[in-house]
Amino acid sequence: MLGGLMASMLSPVVHVWAGEVGAIHLLRELVVQAEPTGGVRATATLLFPGNPSVLHSILTEYSKWPELFETKMRMAQVAEREGHVLTDVYISHPLLPGEQRLICESQVLPGGGLVTELKGGDFKQYHRAWKLEAAGDGSQTRAEFELLVEPKTMMPDWVIAVAMERELNVHFRLVRQRALDRVTKER
Numbered sequence: 001m002l003g004g005l006m007a008s009m010l011s012p013v014v015h016v017w018a019g020e021v022g023a024i025h026l027l028r029e030l031v032v033q034a035e036p037t038g039g040v041r042a043t044a045t046l047l048f049p050g051n052p053s054v055l056h057s058i059l060t061e062y063s064k065w066p067e068l069f070e071t072k073m074r075m076a077q078v079a080e081r082e083g084h085v086l087t088d089v090y091i092s093h094p095l096l097p098g099e100q101r102l103i104c105e106s107q108v109l110p111g112g113g114l115v116t117e118l119k120g121g122d123f124k125q126y127h128r129a130w131k132l133e134a135a136g137d138g139s140q141t142r143a144e145f146e147l148l149v150e151p152k153t154m155m156p157d158w159v160i161a162v163a164m165e166r167e168l169n170v171h172f173r174l175v176r177q178r179a180l181d182r183v184t185k186e187r
Contacts, residue, residue: 028172032165034157039125039150040164046143048176050183052112052132055141058178059114059130062087062106068178070170083107086119095163096153102126113143125150141179 030044048055058068062085066073077088085106090099101121109115112133118126127148135142149164150157 030165030168030172032161032168034161035148035150038157039148040157040161042145042147042164042168044143044145044168044172046145046172046176047135048141048143048179049139050141050179051138052134052141054179054182055130055132055143055175056108056112056114058175058182060085060106060108065089068171068174069167070174071167087116088121093163095155095159096151100151104128122152123150124152139183 028044028046030042032040032042035041062078063075065087066075066089071094072092074090075087076090077086079086087102087104087106089102089104091102092099100123102123103118103120104116104126105119106114106116109129109131111131113129113131115130116126116128125148127146129144129146131144133142134140147164147168149160151160
């Protein structure tokens with residue numbers, strides 16, 4: 001039994017979940033796995049209430065990003081220039097000592113969405129992409145999500161993957177609730 005547990009801990013972590021939450025379905029397939037070359041990759045397919053402009057407005061409220069995560073964060077700087085937004089965030093994660101600095105640049109994707117790339121800080125890799133499109137009668141948004149993270153740490157990737165899966169579930173619920181609140185206010 002212990003040997004099987006250790007083997008599963010050392011192999012890439014893969015979790016797939018699909019389901020619904022509340023009156024509006026949150027169709028989701030979430031896969032989180034350690035990358036052979038380092039870091040942890042997560043991909044998800046989600047369905048959010050509201051049209052893509054609702055979700056886009058939530059994702060581009062850069063100063064409010066910390067509200068969309070359970071992990072304690074503080075936004076040190078948000079600077080916009082030439083269609084790009086530079087964010088400087090300090091993250092206090094229970095798995096890592098002190099605060100981790102994450103400096104990223106975000107850019108709106110043609111056709112809908114947002115891509116965020118690492119520019120500096122305490123990470124070896126950071127890439128996040130949200131691709132958005134209208135779903136159904138246009139009152140919902142289908143989102144394709146991808147995240148690649150590798151902090152500068154000796155922490156094994158499988159440990160980061162387990163934590164990431166949990167944290168992304170919370171993140172998606174918080175984004176969904178924010179979208180639902182906005183849709184409800186519009187009515």
